[in-house]
Amino acid sequence: MHPMPRPRQRKATTKTLRTPAALVAAALVPAERLAALELVAARYAVSLTPDVTDLIHSDDPADPIARQFVPDPAELDGKPEERADPIGDDAHSPVEGIVHRYPDRVLLKLVHICPVYCRFCFRRETVGPGRRRSLSRAALDHALAYIRARPQIWEVILTGGDPLVLSPRRLSEVVSALGEIEHVKIARVHTRVPVVAPGRITAEAVRALMARGKATYVVLHTNHPRELGARARQACARIIDAGIPMLSQSVLLRGVNDDPETLAALMRSLVENRIKPYYLHHGDLAPGTGHMRTTIPEGQALVRALHGRLSGLCQPAYVLDIPGGHGKSPIGPTYLGRIASAGDEPRFEIEDFNGGHHLYPPVAARR
Ligand code: SF4
DSSP, X not given: OOOOOOOOOOOOOOXXXXXXXXXHHTTSSOGGGHHHHHHHHHHSOOOBOHHHHHHOOTTOTTOHHHHHHSOOGGGGOOOTTOOXXXXXXXXXXXXXXXXXXXXXXEEXXXXXXXXXXXXXXXXXXXXXXTSOSBOOHHHHHHHHHHHHTOTTOOEEEEESSOXXXXXXXXXXHHHHXXXXXXXXXXXXXXXXXXXXXXXXXXXXXXXXXXXXXXXXXXXXXXXXXXXXXXXXXXXXXXXXXXXXXXXXXXXOOTTXXXXXXXXXXXXXXXXXXXXXXXXXXXXXXXXXXXXXXXXXXXXXXXXXXXXXXXXXXXXXXXXXXXXXXXXXXXXXXOOEEEEEEEXXXXXXXXXXXXXXXXXXXXXXXXX
């Protein structure tokens, strides 16, 4: 079990930390780890915003916030099953910036950078400061033309990188262009910014997310209840108060949220802040992330524990992005088993939230 939120006296940090030397200087890692972490940083980008740094309890060697953002030598231990493109975006990318995996929706990858770099990132081979920051004007025009030409595209998911690193002016241009496409009804924005850089959620940024006559949804990526501090909660309230519904997605991560108490506290905190838990992702097979992945049976046991103790409002769907680009599927746990047939009608055994087993339809009572 991981420690729940607790008050802490810490000098406010003002700079984004982008190198192991900066992490040592901020007393987040001991100097003797510098050389090992330099090797990791040469391979995968590092960035901790002041808001993230201030959430870290540096006296806790197992701090769940540090574990998500401070590099770890274990990242250099790749596993044979891991892949550079773990969810198969490339196989479904007809033009630059677009991933068209499901018929009625596309991803529009606007940027290749984030305010922070998560150690378990599923796009860690394609995001980072060494890449081109954002789609060029010509590539964006092509991507919009692709969407315009396909009336089956009902929803456009802005992702990246983190689209909320863009200026409100640039975001507004993109969202307005989508708003002018008759068949696009929904703009969905996937972001970690309200947690890791809440100061970016200004009134102007929120206005930039809205297009007349269309619905915008914001999906917050957050993994631990301590991430929802006062500033993050205020940023989310600014979005929701403007009329934009919020959902959440979390990644199940060993040493961060792989216990029922932490997951329950996270989901409850989200709902208390008017954010509906949407997805709990099983860790993707991104390179060098094996030390943070749970097994699927461990994940199912955790989700089963949530089912037994939390309101339905607090239940995300536990999903796996199938490697190779085959999309997301829910991965349980399952409660229903088929056991026999009663005449033409199948009969099932169903488990209740206390672990009791029942037949459905029930055996007819004797008269
Ligand atoms: S914010 Fe998302 S895209 Fe960016 S590093 Fe974290 S997981 Fe990857």
